[in-house]
Amino acid sequence: MRFGRILESGDELFAASCQISDGAVILPRTDTDDYVRFRIPDTNCPPLPRPNSPLDSGQADVAEPNRWQVIGSPNTSNKWLIAEQTDQIQLAYTCYAGDFVLEVVSDYVSKTGTCTGEIGTYSWDGVALMFDMAGKTFGIGVCWSHHFGLVELPWGGEQSGRSYLWFVAQGTGILLHATLVIPHSQSDVRYRVQRSGSNIRFGMLNSSGSWVYSQWLSAGTGQIQFRWEGVRVLGGGAL
Amino acid sequence: MKFYELNPNIPVNDSYNVFVRVSSVQTVSVDPGSISVTTPVLDLGRRRRIQAQGLPEGVQLLWRGSDELPLPDSWSNEPGRYRYWQVRLQSSDLNTLLERLEITPYDAPGDDPGDGGGPGDGGPGDGGGPGDGGGQPSVFRLLLRRFRSYWQISGVPQDRRTTGPFRTVFGSGGQQRTGENEWTQMNNEERNIGDGWK
Numbered sequence: 001m002r003f004g005r006i007l008e009s010g011d012e013l014f015a016a017s018c019q020i021s022d023g024a025v026i027l028p029r030t031d032t033d034d035y036v037r038f039r040i041p042d043t044n045c046p047p048l049p050r051p052n053s054p055l056d057s058g059q060a061d062v063a064e065p066n067r068w069q070v071i072g073s074p075n076t077s078n079k080w081l082i083a084e085q086t087d088q089i090q091l092a093y094t095c096y097a098g099d100f101v102l103e104v105v106s107d108y109v110s111k112t113g114t115c116t117g118e119i120g121t122y123s124w125d126g127v128a129l130m131f132d133m134a135g136k137t138f139g140i141g142v143c144w145s146h147h148f149g150l151v152e153l154p155w156g157g158e159q160s161g162r163s164y165l166w167f168v169a170q171g172t173g174i175l176l177h178a179t180l181v182i183p184h185s186q187s188d189v190r191y192r193v194q195r196s197g198s199n200i201r202f203g204m205l206n207s208s209g210s211w212v213y214s215q216w217l218s219a220g221t222g223q224i225q226f227r228w229e230g231v232r233v234l235g236g237g238a239l
Numbered sequence: 240m241k242f243y244e245l246n247p248n249i250p251v252n253d254s255y256n257v258f259v260r261v262s263s264v265q266t267v268s269v270d271p272g273s274i275s276v277t278t279p280v281l282d283l284g285r286r287r288r289i290q291a292q293g294l295p296e297g298v299q300l301l302w303r304g305s306d307e308l309p310l311p312d313s314w315s316n317e318p319g320r321y322r323y324w325q326v327r328l329q330s331s332d333l334n335t336l337l338e339r340l341e342i343t344p345y346d347a348p349g350d351d352p353g354d355g356g357g358p359g360d361g362g363p364g365d366g367g368g369p370g371d372g373g374g375q376p377s378v379f380r381l382l383l384r385r386f387r388s389y390w391q392i393s394g395v396p397q398d399r400r401t402t403g404p405f406r407t408v409f410g411s412g413g414q415q416r417t418g419e420n421e422w423t424q425m426n427n428e429e430r431n432i433g434d435g436w437k
Contacts, residue, residue, distance in 0.1 A: 001281070001341075001342050002339065002340070002341045002342075002355075003276075003278055003339065003341075003342075003344075004294075004337070004338055004339035004340055004341040005339050006340075008379065014276055014366070017278070018277060018278055018279070018280045019276070019279075020275070020276050020277075021273075021274050021275045021276075022271055022275065022339075023270070023273075023274050024274035024275065024276065025272045026276075034273065034362070035336045035337060035338050035339075036275055036276040036328070036336070036337035037274075037335075037336050038266075038269070038333050040266045040333055041264050041265065041266075042264050042265055042266050042267060042333055042334065043264050044262075044263050045249075045261055045262055045263060051285070060334045061338060063336065064336070067329075069321070071252075072360075079260050079262045079263075080260065080261040080262075081258055081259075081260050082258070082259050082260075082261060083256055083257075083258055084240055084255070084256050084257040084258070084259070085240050085256045086256075089261075096269065097270075097271065098269075098271065098307065099268070099269075099270045099272035100266060100267070100269045100270065101267035101268045101269075102264065102265070102266055103265050103267050104261065104263070104264050104265075105261075105262040105263045105264075106259060106260065106261045106262060107259065107260055107262070108257065108258075108259055109258045109260050109270060110257075110258045110259065111255050111256060111257045112255070112256045113253075113254035113255045113256050114252075114254055115251065115252065115253040115254065115255050116252045117248075117249075117251035117252065118249060118251075120249075121249060121251045122251070123251050123253045123255070125253065125255040125256075125257040126257050126259055127257070127261070128241075129261035130241070133241045137241065139241070141259065142259055143257065144257045146254060148251075159388070167243070169243060172242075172243065173243070174243040174245065176290075176318075177416070178269075183266060192267070192356060212251075216257050227262060228240060229240065230240035230241070230257070231240065231241045231242075231243075232240060232242045232243070232253060232255075232333075233243045233244075233245065233393070234243070234244045234245060234250075234251040234253060235245045235246070235251075
């Protein structure tokens with residue numbers, strides 16, 4: 001008898017009769033093939049297989065045609081290049097039954113379009129790792145930021161450059177947010193999400209190689225469904 | 240795209256479409272730190288050994304067996320012959336996909352297919368017959384033991400059902416397969432009924 005793959009009479013899928021532990025999830029590969037994996041979002045961002053294209057190499061992501069749900073047309077030929085305005089990549093299942101620390105390597109690549117503002121205004125445009133909990137949207141990502149007309153310019157005298165941005169939003173309003181400038185010279189750009197009990201905080205790697213953390217944010221417990229989605233925050237002189 | 244405006248009264252004219260590359264996502268720590276998938280309790284119909292294999296290679300296999308339910312609490316990985324089995328596939332490697340679990344029941348040379356005393360099989364249980372527990376029995380003795388097991392359940396009444404992972408049932412007549420692992424005696428003509436070789 002066989003579990004996880006139906007090749008002959010008597011075989012069963014894991015989902016049909018088996019029990020999984022906390023922290024595991026059963027994912028279908030085809031109608032006759034499923035598997036069990038950690039409830040985590042880990043990936044090295046390979047080219048994503050299309051749903052219903054069965055692959056059974058056993059290699060994470062490569063052999064998981066139903067793990068990611070894609071909106072828009074992100075270019076996944078060389079890692080995942082996600083467009084702010086049109087693309088979204090979401091995990092097909094919820095993650096983490098308990099405490100965790102998650103680390104993402106991600107960076108700004110390019111932009112199209114323009115941005116203008118009055119003196120003292122700001123803009124942040126980028127792609128963030130987001131999730132919804134307790135009626136709020138939490139997110140952290142890397143943005144292209146523009147600071148208009150400031151005297152002290154954070155990017156070596158330039159008005160725009162890369163920034164980390166984390167935020168907590170509710171509906172269309174943003175409740176909390178903070179940014180950290182990423183100098184042009186910083187090549188190692190990565191951020192973290194950490195949960196302890198019912199609290200979450202965000203971490204950002206600075207140019208000295210140290211982690212800069214947000215305060216702990218009340219988020220509640222429960223599994224999290226992660227997605228990468230574009231985010232735009234405009235600061236019309238209120239900062 | 241999520242759009243938030245901190246002060247709509249002071250507009251910023253923004254038409255940027257920013258492209259961001261995500262290169263890797265790694266769990267630094269997670270609780271719990273291992274996962275497993277556990278089969279239901281498997282009833283082999285009689286006492287048998289099993290061979291279990293997990294895919295991919297290298298994942299941890301745990302099992303427990305007993306002739307009675309409930310099964311013991313501990314996953315002792317004791318080899319042996321049991322009627323009831325349960326197998327667990329486990330991994331603490333975050334990137335491992337638990338792909339498959341294959342369980343093959345078998346009888347080793349010297350095992351008595353007639354023992355085990357499962358409900359409904361009419362057998363007398365493990366009676367410690369000749370050859371039990373010692374060395375390799377001769378082919379002749381193995382054949383005798385097989386036939387003994389068949390004749391032990393002779394005199395089968397009508398509607399008597401025999402269940403198990405059988406491929407073949409031997410008899411002088413009147414047996415009919417009525418399910419995936421089920422044979423039913425259709426008349427009172429008795430004679431032997433038994434296990435074939437899987």
